[in-house]
Amino acid sequence: MKKYYFVGIGGSGMNPLAQIMRQRGNWVGGSDRNYDRGTTAALFEKLRQQGIHLFSQDGSGITPDIDAIVVSTAIEPHNVELQQARTLVIPVIHRSDLLADMFNHAFGIAIGGTSGKTTVTGMVAAILDCAGKDPTVINGGIMKQYATESRIGNAKGGSSGIMIIETDESDGSITKFHPRISVITNIAKDHKEIAELQRLFQIFADHTTDTLILNNDCPVTRSIAGSRVITFGMSASSDITIEPLQISASGIRFAALGATFQLNIPGMHNVYNAAAAIAVAVTLDIPVFAIQQGVAEFRGIQRRLELVSMINGIQVVDDFAHNPDKIAASIKTLKSMGERLTVIYQPHGYGPTRFLLDELAACFSVSLRPSDTLFLLPIFDAGGTADRSISSLDLAQKIRGPQVTCAPERNSVLEQVAACAQTGDVIAVMGARDDTLSSFAQALADTLRARPTR
Structure with a gap:
């Protein structure tokens, strides 16, 4: 010990x-x-x-x-x-060195990419559990299938030699891992410029000893080379082709591998995540029926389009989206869930806000409608010696289209949203790194529940 x-x-x-x-x-x-x-x-x-x-x-x-x-x-x-x-x-x-030492001695499955890697990690784990593989799983988000009274849900010890991990490109540590199977979900500007991300992901691919799995519908991801590659996507040239069959606010039925799959979480981006997980399962020769069962039984990741409450026809959602790609995907799904959308977004750090300022502004401007409302909370401050010379106001001034309000603190948002919310609205609390956002989303639901009936 x-x-x-x-x-x-x-x-x-x-x-x-x-x-x-x-x-x-x-x-x-x-x-x-x-x-x-x-x-x-x-x-x-x-x-x-x-x-x-x-x-x-x-x-x-x-x-x-x-x-x-x-x-x-x-x-x-x-x-x-x-x-x-x-x-x-x-x-x-x-x-990352401690994790790499464990991972590189196991049958390692590493999930990387700008967006979706936490969900794919959870999906792969669910499929392998259904196939009786009992992997060890280390994830950056809470997988609902593992959360209990005493377990957080972001880690599971397994009895087999298989280890599934979510890898991190933000600090370059992704290059320390030597997976048997690797996945790159997509590549977009986040933490680093595209050219630097391509370099890091190519090293990650070069370290993969068996199979590299790539999103065929992402042009940047397609530029990554590997000795044995399996692709997934909606394009006909993909090795694993996905076809949506029925889309609803609660899930999606889609076709792949000549079979039908039921995914019980919303969002087309999650069909891509499921396709990546299916590709891993195919590489491991897992039977299709076990893959179908794993996809259907996957309960999602906490704070990924998570419905907190429904109050008199008003939905309150807690969501982790924080970079432009994630925000755009979440907003697309959220708009399909109701008539009018209110987003309460907390930028997740001074450095990321400065680095992605123009992209964030463009994302909100394009994704939100004039009838939608955006509240910007103060930038999350994790302490330390960060350069605090940027604020949410800098972001607000660049956004065009939706109604934008810079809120000085959270209580004022509770009051304003409660005063205006009506049946058919979807209200999403959005942001990363700050675990108290979930408590805020619950407080918002409680405030709506306590207001007089209209």
């Missing part, structure tokens, strides 16, 4: 890895700013229930008997716990 201490253990890339390390018999502890602040208490309670030790992020949890300090890219060099680790000469390793 080794002792691992995770600095920022609440992070979406950190806590699933911590859970797997604990399930493998190691001592695991960690700290997090949100734990100190008393936010997202349910997440930390589930970590504690799994035998993970939690400490204040003040250095008190760093002791000489710890074998390794695990950090992510979000942890800054001046962090007090890193200083304590250096004083005690404890090795510091990046989360």
